[in-house]
Amino acid sequence: MKFKSLAIFLIISSFFLTCILSIWKIMATLQGLNFTNLNTTPVFLIGILLSLAFVLIGNKLNHLIKILLLSFIFSISYFYLNEASPYWYIFGVFLITLFFTNKLKKYNVQSLQEDFISEKIIFDFITLFGIVFFAFVILFPFYIMLVTSFKTQIALLVNPLDFSLDFTKSLTELFKSYFVIFETYNFGRYILISSAVSIGTVIVTLLFAIPAAYAVARLNFFGKDFLSTSILIIYMFPAIVLVIPLYTVFSQLGLRNSIFGLLIVYTATTLPVAIYMLQGYFKSIPKEIEDAGIMDGQNWFGIILKIIIPLSLPAIASVALYVFMIAWNEFLFSLMFLDSPKSFTLSRAIQYLSGDAETPRQYLMAGSVIVTLPVLFIFIYFEKYLVSGLTAGSVKE
Amino acid sequence: MSDSLSKLEKRTAYTLVLPAVLLVFAIVLFPIFANVWISFKDIELKDIRIPEPRAKKIVKSISENQSELKIIYKLRNSSLIQEIRNVQFQDKLPTNVSPVNLDSRCNFQSKKVVCDFGNWQAKYRENFEITIQNNNSEIIDKKIIKSQKPILSGKADNPLLTTNFTLENFKKVFYENNFVELLLTTFYFTFFGTVGAIIFGILAAQLVNQNIQGRTYMRGILLFPYVGPVVALAYTWTLLLDPNSGTLNALLVNFNVIEQPINLLGQKYITMSILGFEFKLRLALTTVIFFEIWRYFPLAFLFILARLQAIPQSLYEAAEVDGASPIQKFIHITLPQITAIISILFMIRFIWNFNKFEDIFLLTGGASGTRTLPINVYQQGFAVSDIGMGSAVSIVIVMLLLSFMVVYFRLIGKRANEV
Numbered sequence: 120m121k122f123k124s125l126a127i128f129l130i131i132s133s134f135f136l137t138c139i140l141s142i143w144k145i146m147a148t149l150q151g152l153n154f155t156n157l158n159t160t161p162v163f164l165i166g167i168l169l170s171l172a173f174v175l176i177g178n179k180l181n182h183l184i185k186i187l188l189l190s191f192i193f194s195i196s197y198f199y200l201n202e203a204s205p206y207w208y209i210f211g212v213f214l215i216t217l218f219f220t221n222k223l224k225k226y227n228v229q230s231l232q233e234d235f236i237s238e239k240i241i242f243d244f245i246t247l248f249g250i251v252f253f254a255f256v257i258l259f260p261f262y263i264m265l266v267t268s269f270k271t272q273i274a275l276l277v278n279p280l281d282f283s284l285d286f287t288k289s290l291t292e293l294f295k296s297y298f299v300i301f302e303t304y305n306f307g308r309y310i311l312i313s314s315a316v317s318i319g320t321v322i323v324t325l326l327f328a329i330p331a332a333y334a335v336a337r338l339n340f341f342g343k344d345f346l347s348t349s350i351l352i353i354y355m356f357p358a359i360v361l362v363i364p365l366y367t368v369f370s371q372l373g374l375r376n377s378i379f380g381l382l383i384v385y386t387a388t389t390l391p392v393a394i395y396m397l398q399g400y401f402k403s404i405p406k407e408i409e410d411a412g413i414m415d416g417q418n419w420f421g422i423i424l425k426i427i428i429p430l431s432l433p434a435i436a437s438v439a440l441y442v443f444m445i446a447w448n449e450f451l452f453s454l455m456f457l458d459s460p461k462s463f464t465l466s467r468a469i470q471y472l473s474g475d476a477e478t479p480r481q482y483l484m485a486g487s488v489i490v491t492l493p494v495l496f497i498f499i500y501f502e503k504y505l506v507s508g509l510t511a512g513s514v515k516e
Numbered sequence: 517m518s519d520s521l522s523k524l525e526k527r528t529a530y531t532l533v534l535p536a537v538l539l540v541f542a543i544v545l546f547p548i549f550a551n552v553w554i555s556f557k558d559i560e561l562k563d564i565r566i567p568e569p570r571a572k573k574i575v576k577s578i579s580e581n582q583s584e585l586k587i588i589y590k591l592r593n594s595s596l597i598q599e600i601r602n603v604q605f606q607d608k609l610p611t612n613v614s615p616v617n618l619d620s621r622c623n624f625q626s627k628k629v630v631c632d633f634g635n636w637q638a639k640y641r642e643n644f645e646i647t648i649q650n651n652n653s654e655i656i657d658k659k660i661i662k663s664q665k666p667i668l669s670g671k672a673d674n675p676l677l678t679t680n681f682t683l684e685n686f687k688k689v690f691y692e693n694n695f696v697e698l699l700l701t702t703f704y705f706t707f708f709g710t711v712g713a714i715i716f717g718i719l720a721a722q723l724v725n726q727n728i729q730g731r732t733y734m735r736g737i738l739l740f741p742y743v744g745p746v747v748a749l750a751y752t753w754t755l756l757l758d759p760n761s762g763t764l765n766a767l768l769v770n771f772n773v774i775e776q777p778i779n780l781l782g783q784k785y786i787t788m789s790i791l792g793f794e795f796k797l798r799l800a801l802t803t804v805i806f807f808e809i810w811r812y813f814p815l816a817f818l819f820i821l822a823r824l825q826a827i828p829q830s831l832y833e834a835a836e837v838d839g840a841s842p843i844q845k846f847i848h849i850t851l852p853q854i855t856a857i858i859s860i861l862f863m864i865r866f867i868w869n870f871n872k873f874e875d876i877f878l879l880t881g882g883a884s885g886t887r888t889l890p891i892n893v894y895q896q897g898f899a900v901s902d903i904g905m906g907s908a909v910s911i912v913i914v915m916l917l918l919s920f921m922v923v924y925f926r927l928i929g930k931r932a933n934e935v
Contacts, residue, residue, distance in 0.1 A: 145767060148767065148770065149763070149767075154770075154771075155770055155771065155772070156771065156772070157771055234839065235841040235842065238841045238842050238843055239842060242842045246723055246726050246728065249719060249720070249723040250723055250728065250734060253720055253723065253734075253737075253738060254734070254737060256810070257737055257738060257740055257741060257810075258737065258740070260749065260752045260753060260756060261740065261744075261752075263752060263755065263756055263763055264748065264752040267755065275761055276760075276761050279761040279762065279763060279766040280763070280766050280767065280770060327535050327536040327539060328536060330531075330532035330533070330535070330536075331532055331533045331535070331536035331537070333532060334528070334529040334530075334532035334533045335533070338525050338526075338528060338529035338532070339522065339525060339526070339529070340525070340526045340529035340530060340533075341526070343529075346533065346537070352921065353540060353544055353545070355864075355867050355868075355917065355921065356544065356548065356871075356914075356917065357868075357870075357871030357873070357890065357913070357917075358871075358873070359871060359873045359890040359893050359894070359910070359913070360547070360548060360551060360871075360893070360910040360913055360914055361543070361544060361547040361548070362893070362894075362897070362910075363547075363551065363554060363893070363897045363903050363906045363907050363910060364546070364547035364548075364550035364551055364554060364907070365543070365547050366897075366903075367554070367564045367676060367903065368547075368550075370564055370565070371564065371565070371566060371674070371676075383539070383543060384543055386539065386543075387539050387540050387542070387543030387544055388543070388544065390536055390539065390540050391540065391544075394536060419528045419532065444743060447745065448743075448744075448745040448746060450745075450746055450747050450874045450878075451873055451874055455898075465745075466745055466746075466747040469747050469748065469751065470747055470878070473751060480755055483751055483755075484751070484752070484755070486748075487745075487747070487748030487749075487751055487752060488748075490745045490747065490748050491744050491745055491748045491749075494743055494744060494745060495740065495743070495744065498736070498739065498740075498743045499736060502732075502735075502736050502739075505743075506735075506739075506818065
């Protein structure tokens, strides 16, 4: 029993270490290091030795000294087993091993005899592995997007694996793609248009949605139930089935290539979500507060303006941010309705750039960074609001 | 008293709701019905302009002294398929200039040439000439004549509003459009995209729900693909997967995992052999599905995590006392608690994946066997510019969606009754 759990522990922990070190090696390869072999077998074997040594030493040494010592020995042996590598790379290996051995802290000869220990080991390491895996898979494309914008097409064609940044170059040289897309491709204008459309959509949507949501949440009228179910159903209907009729009507009315036309469409398509999210929140406001307002002789306009809005600012903020992100990221309608570069949004401009096969990829990626950064900043900064908005906006539960 | 109050309440409610309802009706509901209309019409992109009479004015000198000029109006009907009725023409001449031998359809009064051209057939063209002369035999300035633009007007039917209908579009959708393959591709994409996103969502939620350091950061990072703009993400993936100098292929070749770069987005099939069985995998479609999973598993993750965090810890503690293993805890406590949210997520993601256009359009443009119904709407309507046909495909999408929703609400309704 003890031997079985020890074996599982050694194999799983070493497998995990091998995975992280392979990711580290891939990242180092992308800095232009000339590795051609992941060397997983020897790493796996010395990983097993490392874990074994860790468990056997147990409490005979202070934990800190123990992990420093073991990591040092591991890194040295890794250095000799691996292809020629610079010191910073081995230092990274040392830090990873340090992190890894620190995670092993709770395992010793005694703990390996507990109930269900093999399942617990598997769960523990799958959790660790999962976190590293998900973080890597998600962040890697973003990383590539960012570093590509600092490289040049020619350099990448010569060596597609060298993403190292040359900091000896001047800043203007390093950020050249960004200067080019602003100067040659007019990205300043597109940022303005995108911001105007997105902010405009937020304002107009709130103007329409707050009164409607209040009525759905509070007032009794014929067709109310029908309205609340249709909100959800309409939300399910895809933009692609609206495109052809809207295109024909907009062409005849001269609304294509106009920011105003885009604004109407964005508002109408985000309204159902906005109303749905807001009415849920309005319902949670105690009715007594409003009754006091009615006593004071307020009409519905006064109640909404002076009572409902101040009390539901967090919900309104999350709806506003959510609508902003939808409008900022929107692509289908801007593809259909805008064909003059004068009225492009950022997304449409990037797609237009990519249509020309001659456009170097670093410009495309610089544009992508510019369109992505605001959303990510907003998201990170207001994550709490947005997460509650996302959950409330998408499912009725 | 209470009666008038409830009347007031109703009126207030309608005033508050009406603007939003009207806007949504005009931009969302109206087009869905308009699709039905357009799908029964034989209409192309170039026909959607309302036909109008046009004239191009050319001025020529015919005598030495320039006191006589010839004006040629190149008249035409802008439409190739529709007639314009009752075309009226008007052009102004300078003082002291008048026409000679004016056409019988026209007359000249108070410095204006006014003509009634009657009806113009589709594709109608005519070179209409008038000769003008100065009454005092002075020189006529060509530029002044040229700068004066003729005014034309006429009545034409809006080609969208005529009442000649046809079933051709639907015939084409079902018989000439590889309909079965189109449908299969759509379902393959939708189903695997949905299931994959939910499985990864469960895994990620299970991970983040553990007591790990930096849990909130992890939750934020996991949502990046969902909140990022689709254009940027799709092009980054295209670059990453590029067969010539894409990072992924270069890495795999570098570490000797593959010998030749694989065109993950441009190759329809790849032959795989597993355990001696050879089979063909839809490569480009699979890659697109993986992008779809990558982008949308965060949503599933978020919902499942919210549900997991609502499960009372006491349940797990009780199980711990009873000596349950981690796997038993997952199967007997966690799983029953998340089945409801998973079924809702499945339906919502299924419908949304079914409608997905941007992701596939940006990655492959619908080539290499990734043509789904929404892509087909775009191809028919804008690439082939047969908008009647595009609308017919839209109708097929709407019909399928409605049937999904009926199933969905039936199931949800049943669930509600059980509880």
